[in-house]
Amino acid sequence: MEPDKEPVSAFDVAREAGVSQSAVSRAFTPGASVAVETRERILTTAEKLGYRPNPLARALLRGRSNIVGVGVGDLANPFFVQTLQLLADALDAAGLRLMLFPAQGGSQAEPSVSEILHYRIDALVLLSVSPSSDLTEQCRRARVPVIHFNRTTPARDASCVVGDNSTGARAIAAHLLAGGHLSLAFIAGTADSSTNAEREAGFCGYLAEHGAPPPIREYGEYAFEQSMAAARRLLLRKDRPDAIFCANDTMAIAAITVARHEFGLDVGREVSIAGYDDVPMAAWPGFALTTFSQPATQMVEATVRLILALRAVSDGHERVVCPGELVVRSSTRPVGRGSCPRR
Structure with missing residues (x-):
């Protein structure tokens, strides 16, 4: 040999x-x-x-690797799959490359600090991953800017790109109340998620402002199976809700599946179900999900703009909020004139 x-x-x-x-x-x-x-x-x-x-060696000689690390904890979420594709394309157009660092354990975990910094990446984008203070501090010392995508952070010197969660949840609440619903429920994601907290606060806040009772809460953990179980618990109640808002589309699709196939309910008439994100599957005829869109393309564009800016000034920071829109389909009860058009 x-x-x-x-x-x-x-x-x-x-x-x-x-x-x-x-x-x-x-x-x-x-x-x-x-x-x-x-x-x-x-x-x-x-x-x-x-x-x-060797492009990496040539880049390092110039002091940059041209690699952007992306930490993601939930590759089963179609919104993040869509985001990764858009981000890879946008980085490629900017002359950069994406390196994926899966966070074992979902959004409660984080990628390995030593693994990330070993590659001398130019920036780190965290897709709905809550970083520890150790990761944040070591990235700061290494002058690697960190950008939180679809997640806010209490740190004042951190950059983040998010959708307008409160406005979107309020729009969902207004739509359901306009449909004449009297008993509402909310299937939440994870308890420590800023995205979930903002959506729940916006939804509950609008209901309270308009004299509606607070929604019944169940947790779906942003996962399909857990959300099916949450929907079952809601629909088995004596005071069964007539409308369910889910903190993302994956959970809403799980709720539709349970309501339609296990309880024989006419979704959109006997019970309304709404989600959040507007992933491609939401528009499928089998679901026709009413949802609030997360503008993934605009969020990715803002993220790449931040990466390019922070590579030059690594101690800068910015918070970008990208507005979305209410998308009304047949999973929710029709409302009177003046409502958003159904799609």
Whole structure:
């Protein structure tokens, strides 16, 4: 068995082509000054030897890796899958690359600090992951800016990009009250999630302001199975609610599944169910879910803008709120004239 061969280096190409290593570097750098004949000789030699420049090593020589770390705790959530695709495309267009760091244990956990900082990333984006003070402090010392996506943080010097959770939840509450609902429920996500807290506060606040009783609360933990169980508990009550607002679309789709297939209810007439995010599945005819959209494209654009700005000034910070819109479909009861059009 032959021993593993060392990869071909720029030194090998330079020696074979009879040029300096700096000439090899310039030949692979767009816009760099190098004679046409020299460039062709270097590229031909590199092809013959099987040389490929190491973009990470070249970037580190310039003091940047051009890698953005992304920590995510819930890859089962379609909103985050959609966000990751948009973020990868937007970073690529900006000349950056995405490196995924899964947080084992969901939003209650976080990626490994040593693993993140080992790669000398230019920035860290956390998708609904609550970081520990240790992660935040070590990133600060390493001058790695941290951006919270779809999650706020009490830290004053932290950057975050979020949807307008309170406004969206209030819009859902207004829509359900306009549909004549008298008994409402809320299926919450995780108790420590700022996103969940803002949506619940907005929903309950609007109900209280308009003389409606507080909603019955159950927890779905942003997960399908737990949300099915939460919906069962609600629909088995003697005082069964006639409308359910879920803190995200995954939980709302779980509630629709239970209401329709286990209880035989006509969703949109006997019980209204609304969600939040407007993931692609929400528009499927089988669900036709009324929801409040999270503007994923605008949120990703704002995140990339922040990354580029914070790479230059790593101690800066900004809070960006991206507005969404109420999307009314047939999972909720129709209301009178002047309501949002059904889709």
